[in-house]
Amino acid sequence: MNKNTLNEKEVDILLVGAGIMSTTLAMLLRQLDPSLKIAMIERLSDVASESSDGWNNAGTGHAAYCELNYTPEHPDGSIDTTKAFSINTAFEESLQFWSYLVDQKILASPHFINQAPHHSFVSGDKDVNFLRKRYQLLSAHPLFADMQYSEDPEQLKKWIPLVMAGREPTQKVAGSRVRYGSDVNFGALTRDMLTALQKMGNFEILVQHCVTDIDQQADKRWRIRAKNKMDGPHSYFNARFVFLGAGGGSLALLQASGIPESKGYGGFPISGQWLACTVPEVVGKHHAKVYGKAPKGAPPMSVPHLDTRIIDGKKTLLFGPFAGFTTKFLKQGSPWDLATSINPTNLLPMLSVGTQSIDLIRYLISEMLQSHKSRMRALQCFYPEAKPADWFLSVAGQRVQIIKKGADKAGKLELGTEIIHAADGTLAALLGASPGASTAVHTMLGVIETCFAKELKTETWQVGLKKIIPSYGQSLVDNRDLLVTVREHTLASLGLDQKPL
Numbered sequence: 001m002n003k004n005t006l007n008e009k010e011v012d013i014l015l016v017g018a019g020i021m022s023t024t025l026a027m028l029l030r031q032l033d034p035s036l037k038i039a040m041i042e043r044l045s046d047v048a049s050e051s052s053d054g055w056n057n058a059g060t061g062h063a064a065y066c067e068l069n070y071t072p073e074h075p076d077g078s079i080d081t082t083k084a085f086s087i088n089t090a091f092e093e094s095l096q097f098w099s100y101l102v103d104q105k106i107l108a109s110p111h112f113i114n115q116a117p118h119h120s121f122v123s124g125d126k127d128v129n130f131l132r133k134r135y136q137l138l139s140a141h142p143l144f145a146d147m148q149y150s151e152d153p154e155q156l157k158k159w160i161p162l163v164m165a166g167r168e169p170t171q172k173v174a175g176s177r178v179r180y181g182s183d184v185n186f187g188a189l190t191r192d193m194l195t196a197l198q199k200m201g202n203f204e205i206l207v208q209h210c211v212t213d214i215d216q217q218a219d220k221r222w223r224i225r226a227k228n229k230m231d232g233p234h235s236y237f238n239a240r241f242v243f244l245g246a247g248g249g250s251l252a253l254l255q256a257s258g259i260p261e262s263k264g265y266g267g268f269p270i271s272g273q274w275l276a277c278t279v280p281e282v283v284g285k286h287h288a289k290v291y292g293k294a295p296k297g298a299p300p301m302s303v304p305h306l307d308t309r310i311i312d313g314k315k316t317l318l319f320g321p322f323a324g325f326t327t328k329f330l331k332q333g334s335p336w337d338l339a340t341s342i343n344p345t346n347l348l349p350m351l352s353v354g355t356q357s358i359d360l361i362r363y364l365i366s367e368m369l370q371s372h373k374s375r376m377r378a379l380q381c382f383y384p385e386a387k388p389a390d391w392f393l394s395v396a397g398q399r400v401q402i403i404k405k406g407a408d409k410a411g412k413l414e415l416g417t418e419i420i421h422a423a424d425g426t427l428a429a430l431l432g433a434s435p436g437a438s439t440a441v442h443t444m445l446g447v448i449e450t451c452f453a454k455e456l457k458t459e460t461w462q463v464g465l466k467k468i469i470p471s472y473g474q475s476l477v478d479n480r481d482l483l484v485t486v487r488e489h490t491l492a493s494l495g496l497d498q499k500p501l
């Protein structure tokens with residue numbers, strides 16, 4: 001198609017993918033500069049239908065209250081809390097942004113987030129000692145001061161009755177609890193934000209269009225081709241900034257952009273499944289997210305947990321995730337995704353990760369071979385009286401872990417999230433999947449800081465950011481008074497601390 005087609009549009013910002021990440025970036029930018037012309041392209045017929053959909057993720061508002069992998073224990077017995085602090089403060093930024101949107105009536109209500117106390121639960125002397133030490137360390141800091149801890153089975157029965165019922169009375173157990181932990185329906189949040197953006201104007205979403213080509217022009221603007229999946233004419237956009245928020249589709253687009261920063265990156269897909277229960281008598285007895293310890297070789301995001309989910313006002317229990325290997329990078333992707341992602345720049349890192357990750361591969365194979373009976377056995381370690389007939393298998397979303405060159409040129413598998421951006425700040429891509437949607441606001445603020453550095457220096461953007469995220473630019477770790485003010489406000493505005501629960 002020639003350049004001057006009717007389907008060619010000029011925009012300031014082009015976002016690929018209609019998940020929580022692109023949508024959060026769009027909403028942040030819209031608050032900072034209402035005049036920006038923003039377009040979003042989504043390959044599916046509906047928005048938020050991949051990882052961000054409520055059923056495709058666990059909906060945990062990750063704040064490091066219950067996830068034991070955020071506080072690893074060193075061989076000398078010391079516990080590293082660095083990650084717990086950074087994730088907790090990053091989640092506070094999300095809570096501030098969401099409560100700002102609710103306070104301003106940009107979102108009609110905080111229905112997308114619900115209080116679900118966050119618990120860690122362990123058994124056996126070794127793990128009980130670990131949890132006790134973890135609690136002592138964390139609760140000494142204002143960020144975690146509301147954490148409770150107990151080794152008393154009677155107290156634990158009150159907090160998490162399903163987990164305690166039918167348990168061997170001599171078994172040593174311990175649990176911690178933060179009452180204002182949350183369950184978030186990231187799909188509903190994404191949809192609500194997109195509806196609001198459309199009402200505000202200067203914003204367009206094109207669904208059923210798949211971005212296939214992305215080229216930088218001599219004037220530094222990007223030309224994007226969006227293939228129409230309904231056999232209609234394709235669309236073309238010219239944008240001064242592009243964000244690749246395509247989830248598992250981001251790697252292919254980053255490679256297609258040809259920016260030097262894309263070289264050497266590869267992806268390792270891991271699929272997920274849950275056991276789900278909708279039986280009212282069971283669901284009604286559990287209102288919490290209970291995280292345990294990961295089995296040997298399991299990647300951190302496969303830590304087993306028994307979760308209350310509240311999706312569209314309906315309560316369900318989920319247990320899992322059970323991992324699996326697949327060659328697809330998106331749940332609705334192609335079995336060729338893995339093969340087509342391999343190129344001369346990432347072949348060596350990918351091969352070397354394959355040979356280094358024997359424990360992970362062994363774990364994934366064992367997960368793939370699980371039957372309903374063996375999955376139930378894993379659940380019964382958490383909920384001893386669980387009945388097989390009450391639980392069914394539900395397929396979760398895909399995660400694509402990052403493979404990149406290590407310092408020694410060998411590949412390494414990264415289990416976090418990474419933003420890769422072009423040196424000229426005109427393009428950014430999000431790779432990886434953890435801690436994920438919970439920290440979308442912090443991650444997208446990182447994109448703004450890197451790619452909109454000039455605008456960010458202006459008084460308008462500085463004032464705007466302080467309005468939408470009052471703690472912006474200050475440390476919630478060091479400033480107790482700020483933390484108390486911010487947290488009191490967000491918990492009240494989002495209805496997260498309704499006692500007693």
Ligand SMILES: Cc1cc2nc3c(=O)[nH]c(=O)nc-3n(C[C@H](O)[C@H](O)[C@H](O)COP(=O)(O)OP(=O)(O)OC[C@H]3O[C@@H](n4cnc5c(N)ncnc54)[C@H](O)[C@@H]3O)c2cc1C
Nearest residue numbers: 017019020021043050051052058060211247249436437438
């Ligand atoms: C099993 C599982 C459990 C999880 N649990 C949690 C949790 O408890 N808490 C948490 O915070 N996070 C969790 N996550 C992570 C979280 O779901 C993701 O980090 C988040 O949803 C990613 O959002 P996204 O917008 O980047 O991607 P997505 O929601 O996947 O959106 C990407 C979009 O891009 C579209 N797309 C792809 N390619 C193209 C293309 N070429 N052109 C146009 N559109 C394209 C896709 O169709 C999709 O709609 C979990 C993830 C999984 C898989």
